[in-house]
Amino acid sequence: MASHYGKRRAAALDDGGHDYLLRRRDIMQAAGRVFKGKGLAATNVTDIAHEAGIDRATLYYYFGSKEEIFEEVVGNAVEANTIRAEALRAGDDPVPEKIRQLIVELMESYAEHYPFLYVFIQENLAQLGKIRPDWAQEMRQLNRRYEEALVGILTAGIADGSLTTSGDPKILAYGLLGMLGWTNRWFNPAESAQTATEIGTTFADSFLTGLARSAAPTA
């Protein structure tokens, strides 16, 4: 599983040293704040430089464009989440435990990379594909692999009897990903009374064990 994001990051690490990387991280965080406020399309490099407290020329020493910042952060995170989902699927844990980990870890990833993954969810991937077709294509493939890993976990759980549902695994997967992805509309880790881990645990409990005291559907 080749990771060109990982390689690029590794090359920067070799080239730049500790201070270079710290400054780069500051710029990425500044960019995240601007993207969250204005959206990707309306943001320009000057906005990001201003937010980071540096000038435009200095920013170009660290990143070639606003797209490069966005793509590096989002690409790294989406790739890591996908590889993790595939590892969970391939692993030996009981299926309910795999689902619990996947839910909690995706919430934690949203918080860790806040607001980049949420901006990515809010953007139109078809629109992004017009500007950066290769990157958008790669993201589409990673999203598909993540979804397949989750559907695979659900299907295995139905087959081995650890999950009891007559629902379609794909519909259940979309429902779960909706519960998680929708957090882009209301969760801000810096302001939330509950941590990403706590919210993920609430979601995992409701999805795995249900809310109703009686196990039988009421209708």
Add this chain to the structure above:
Amino acid sequence: MASHYGKRRAAALDDGGHDYLLRRRDIMQAAGRVFKGKGLAATNVTDIAHEAGIDRATLYYYFGSKEEIFEEVVGNAVEANTIRAEALRAGDDPVPEKIRQLIVELMESYAEHYPFLYVFIQENLAQLGKIRPDWAQEMRQLNRRYEEALVGILTAGIADGSLTTSGDPKILAYGLLGMLGWTNRWFNPAESAQTATEIGTTFADSFLTGLARSAAPTA
């Protein structure tokens, strides 16, 4: 509970008669197809007239603007869903049954008004508010009332013991609304192998009874 949408519709019904209303409905459906393809901002009245197979002047006999079409369909549907959620909350059914009905009926409403409620979800309400502040404000209040009704149902279920969860009712409500709202990304009633009712039932089962065979969380 005053309904100016209902009143407007009633006035049109008085004025126009059966054929007028049928043509109006055709125009609303044509508008829905165009909104779904192009988004609200990029659509103009000529696009809608063309899709409906009429000329621009004729369209104005039925609707004053594209916003009027969008607002009428969305406003009616969101208001009806809110009133229904409040009636469920006030009613005597057991809480799990109320939740089941709310889930299934919201999915059915998405399908019945397809794609209007999904276009509404995809649009930025803050952006809509710049063009039509009164309408956006009304929608925001209806959304808030819907959410309060759902949180109220969940809170009552925790209090009367029919729901067993240590989760925050608001987080559970947002999770459920996310599961449902996210269907804007993948559900098209005309192409789906499963009906809105079936998808809603799958969601209700997973939310109420959970997927894991053992009732105890695994972690």
